[in-house]
Each structure stands twice: as structure tokens, then as C-alpha cells.
Amino acid sequence: MKILLIGYGTMNVITAKLAEDAGHDIAGVIARGENHDIPYPAFNRIDEAQADVAIDFSHPELILPLLEDEVKTPLVIATTGDKETVISKLNDKSQNTPVFFSANMSYGVHVLNEVLKKALSMLDEFDLEMMERHHNKKVDAPSGTLVKLLDTALAHRDGSYPVYDRSDIHEKRKPEEIGVSAIRGGSIVGTHDVIFAKDDEVIEISHQAQSKEIFANGALKAASELVNKAPNFYDYNNLFEER
Incomplete structure (x- = not known):
């Protein structure tokens, strides 16, 4: 998979390493306002990266403005905070692309x-x-x-x-x-x-x-399944249902 990372804090640093160890490619990162030495291309919009899937471990201030744009890239979202607004936006996006949300990726x-x-x-x-x-x-x-x-x-x-x-x-x-x-x-x-x-x-x-890797691995497992799904809103209750 080609993966876009939304946010580049501790969790997506771990996600990037585990993804590359598993043979996936990091297409780039959206991390506006974050002061990090990021070794990947930077993007401002989700679909610009032309990734197979986007994995978000960020915060509402970053993900919500991105969801104002048209989005066709499948989304794995783990942002916590402002849950009602985030889920409302994701429900809208799920009409046109598969979306997975979990407040905890374990x-x-x-x-x-x-x-x-x-x-x-x-x-x-x-x-x-x-x-x-x-x-x-x-x-x-x-x-x-x-x-x-x-x-x-x-x-x-x-x-x-x-x-x-x-x-x-x-x-x-x-x-x-x-x-x-x-x-x-x-x-x-x-x-x-x-x-x-x-x-x-x-x-x-x-x-x-006992480690943050369980969350990154959970997001990668969800992403691997999501890229083969039809547009819909998914969570752990329905993601692994047979197509």
C-alpha cells in the first residue's frame, strides 16, 4: 500500500516504521503547524498524495479542515477529541469513499x-x-x-x-x-x-x-482491509465482515 500519514507525532512515526518494515510505502505526510524533521513529501490536501489509504493519528484542528475538501482516498481515522463533529464529517465522506473510525485502534x-x-x-x-x-x-x-x-x-x-x-x-x-x-x-x-x-x-x-505499537498495527490492519471495501462508514463491528 501507498500510505498518507495525517499528523506526524509519536503514533504516526511508529506507524511509518512498521508500515515500511511490512513492505508498504509512505506516500507523504500532512502535518501543518507541526515542527518535525519529516523524511517524507509534505502535502496540504488528502487526495494530493494519490495514496491508497490515509492513516490519521492527529487532532481535530488538523483533520477537520482536511475533511472540508472532497476526499476520495480511503480514510483510517484515530483522532480523539471533538468526537461528534469528526464522526459527522466522516459520515458525509463515507458516501463516496470507505471510512474507518475508532477512538482506539486496539x-x-x-x-x-x-x-x-x-x-x-x-x-x-x-x-x-x-x-x-x-x-x-x-x-x-x-x-x-x-x-x-x-x-x-x-x-x-x-x-x-x-x-x-x-x-x-x-x-x-x-x-x-x-x-x-x-x-x-x-x-x-x-x-x-x-x-x-x-x-x-x-x-x-x-x-x-503495553506498547503504542498495538495502535499502529491496528491502524495498518484496518487500512489493509479498508482499501478493498466499498464506500461506507466502518468500525470494528463491521470492517471484517465478508464482502
Whole structure:
């Protein structure tokens, strides 16, 4: 594949190396406003690169203006932040080109979300808390992955709502609350925990990312599948369905 990289931070540096190790070519990079020594051609529009697929590990300020243009190149998008706007734009683009979106490119996180759905159907009387931990350079909180897990929980628990800060709450916890916590420190790659708690018992579901390569490999696997797909909006729920 000829791959266009959108953004050239840590994640797409890793993606480029793994892609070239696997025999793919990097067609170029779009990284406006980023001060990097980039060893690939620079582009300002997605289709200019004439790539087979574009892989985005950037931020809304970069990807959203690019989606204002007509885009025919298949898109693998992993931007977190401003999720509603990003997905709305991608839905528009999916009318003319295949688009894959995931707030977390790890397939294991997709499995975590599926396990969560099952647990929610069986543990409706348990209090629910969610927590994520990431490195100290991550700017958005809670993470896009935790937002996805929270959305799953909210959809399965009628009347539930998130609580992000208990410092001003001076009363006992309500059953409808879903606690949401974010921790930032050091070089933590990414950990997501879902805690179900009831009298005398606790059930925890956890996913730990032990290297950033799992996200890059996930994006490359999605890209390899996406280039053979018809225009549509894809995620891990439908990407690998038989054509």
C-alpha cells in the first residue's frame, strides 16, 4: 500500500516504521503547524498524495479542515477529541469513499467494549465506575476510549448519567451515577478499567496497552482491509465482515 500519514507525532512515526518494515510505502505526510524533521513529501490536501489509504493519528484542528475538501482516498481515522463533529464529517465522506473510525485502534479494546455490553446486561444492580490512565503528554480527558465505553454504559442503563468530579458532592452516591476518572502521569501507554461494585463483591474488567505499537498495527490492519471495501462508514463491528 501507498500510505498518507495525517499528523506526524509519536503514533504516526511508529506507524511509518512498521508500515515500511511490512513492505508498504509512505506516500507523504500532512502535518501543518507541526515542527518535525519529516523524511517524507509534505502535502496540504488528502487526495494530493494519490495514496491508497490515509492513516490519521492527529487532532481535530488538523483533520477537520482536511475533511472540508472532497476526499476520495480511503480514510483510517484515530483522532480523539471533538468526537461528534469528526464522526459527522466522516459520515458525509463515507458516501463516496470507505471510512474507518475508532477512538482506539486496539482490537482488544473493541473486545473490552463487547464484554462490557454483556456485563451490563447481567450486573444492572451494581454501581459502575470507569477509570483511564495515560501518559502526561495526553491533552484530552477523559480519553476517547473511555468516552466510547461510557457511551456503551449510558445506552444500557436508562436514566444513568456521568459524574466526573465528586469534590462538591456531599451526599451518598446515587445508583444512576457512573463515575468517570482520568489519571495522567509518566509514560503510561493506556489503561482502561471498568469496575462493577455491589455489597461484598467487586468485578473489574481491564485493558492495558503495553506498547503504542498495538495502535499502529491496528491502524495498518484496518487500512489493509479498508482499501478493498466499498464506500461506507466502518468500525470494528463491521470492517471484517465478508464482502
